Amino acid sequence: MNKFLYFFNLHEGEDDKENVLESVVKNISFRGANAWILACAIVVASVGLNVNSTAVIIGAMLISPLMGPIIGAGFALGTYNFPLLKKSMKNLGIATLISLVVSFIYFLLSPFKDAQSELLARTSPNIYDVLIAVFGGLVGVIAITRENKGNPIPGVAIATALMPPLCTAGYGLAIGNLAFFAGAIYLYFINCFFICLATFVIVKYLKYPKINFVDAKKEKRITRSITFLILVLVLPSFYFAYILLQERKYVNKVNQFIQQEFVDRGYTIIYERLQFNAKPKKIELAFLSKKMDDREIQTFQERLKNFGISNTELIIRQDSLDLKADILKEINKQSYVVSEKDITIRNLSNRISRFELDHPQLNKNIQVLFPQITSYTIGRQTGYVSADSSIQSIALIYDANTELEEAELFKLSGWLKNQYPKDSVIVLKR
Known part of the structure; x- marks a missing residue:
């Protein structure tokens, strides 16, 4: 048992307390x-949030010095x-x-x-x-108290994510959305408090010496204050977690309803x-070509109950246009002439490299517009006319x-040309 506990002994490898x-x-x-550094990091994080770039946000969190006063507050309490x-709270403010x-301003x-x-x-x-703030804070303060600091600190900065909530709060103020501001500031305070609390726990566990004499009554008062703050911050988070769980369950039921009632029946959904x-x-749903009358819509509305979906209105967005016919009509307007380069590539039998394309929307449209096609391969290929001459x-x-008729092949080629206007197009039967 002692050997087992030795592996979890935090005193092993601990740095000198005065140095820490x-x-x-x-x-x-x-x-x-x-x-x-903080101001620049905030700008970087704001840009990352603005353009929805996770990599930029992570970079901003790595250069942020926000953890300093929070860890300081935890050590001061401990x-x-x-x-x-007082100094830590002032600098955190x-x-x-x-x-x-x-x-x-940004x-x-x-x-x-x-x-x-984001x-x-x-x-x-x-x-x-x-939970992220508590365990991230624990990792952070344990690393700080080690003689060999190691490399957990950057990971802690990323996991606890102090900067993005602050930037989001600034965004809420800039656009006048107080709900965004309140939610983001609440997340920021959660992170700050529980990182501080984790630090307090480790400092007490490692028995850092008390700087000032504190009588039992004052120590009990501090403990009660911390407990009160824990309840104030944790209880609303349980409510938000419950709302999130209910939303996830609801979305799953809706997805199941849409899959079974529409997708499995061959209806192509273009808006959801x-x-x-x-x-x-x-x-709210809209279909590529399916039209529904009020009676059909009411039938689907009643079927929602079969999937456990209540207090929900089903809205089918539709107009008098047949979208599929409209797309094909537009394709017919496009003039498509096979160039000499295309013919040259068509006749090449060697020195061709093919790179397959992954285009989910293209796959969906081909199935609707050209139902005769059972399977296909599409790729960007390079044809070599000579050793130093190639055509994309x-x-x-x-x-x-x-068999696709000539008119259908013409439509298919024209449609592909519409999707890839900068490339020549080849259509071949396997």
């Missing part, structure tokens, strides 16, 4: 270089160093203010105001964010929108139930 405290205190201040706690102002000036998925992900925190927060909830083209090789 000195390092923590150095990283608290937000003046000069730290303030500039050692009852109230001057250090300054860092938060700088971040909000910089992100607010999003105010940015021409792109749409809420991307932004929306920071507006509804739940209990899982609490689900409004979970509307009262009543709404499912798009080649589609197909199998069909019935």
Whole structure:
């Protein structure tokens, strides 16, 4: 048993406590270089959120110095160093203010105001964010107290994600959306508090010496205050987690309904929108060629109950146009003449390299517009006329139930040319 516990002994490899405290205190201040680094990191994170780039956001989190005052506050609570706690909270406030102002100005000036998925992900925190903050904080403070620091700190900065919520809060202020601002700030406070709490727990466990004498009553009061803050921050996150779970269940039921009632019956859906927060909830659909009368729509509305979907309105968006016929008509308008280069490539029997294309929307459209085609291969190929002369083209090789007539081949070639206007097109039967 002792050997087993030895593997989990945090005192093993622990750095000198005075060195650790000195390092923590150095990283608290937000003046000069730290303030500039923070401001620049906030701009980088805001750009990443604005253009929905996960890689840019991760880069911004890696250069952010926000963890310093939060870790400092945890050490201050654990050692009852109230001057250090005051300094940590002051610098955390300054860092938060700088971040909000910089992100607010950026999003105010940015021409792109749409809420991307990376932004929306920071507006509804739940209990899982609490778990990330707690265990991320534990990893961070354990690494800080080691003699050999290792490399967990960058991972902690990415996992606990302090900067994106602050940038999202600035975005909410810039567009006047207080719900976005409130959700993002709440997530930021969750991360800050539980990283601080994890630090407090490890500092107490490693028995860092108390700086100031604290009587039992005052120590109990501090413990009660921490417990109260835990409840205040955790309880709403449970509610958000419950709402998220209900939404996921609802979406799964709706997907099952759409698959069985429409997709499996051969209806091609070109538009789908689900409004979970509307009262009543709404499912909006539009089809490529299927038209429904009021009686059919009412039948499908009643079938929602068979899938456990209640308090939901089914809306079928349709107009008087036949979209499939309209697309084919547009293709017929396109003039397509096979060039000499195409003919040259068509006759090549060697020195051809083919790269297959992955185009889900193209696959869906081919099945609708040309149902005779049972299978096909499409790829970008390079044809070599000579050793130093090559021609790029798009080649589609197909199998069909019935032979495609010349008019159908013309339509298929024209349609492909429409999809790839910069390339020549080859259509061949396998």
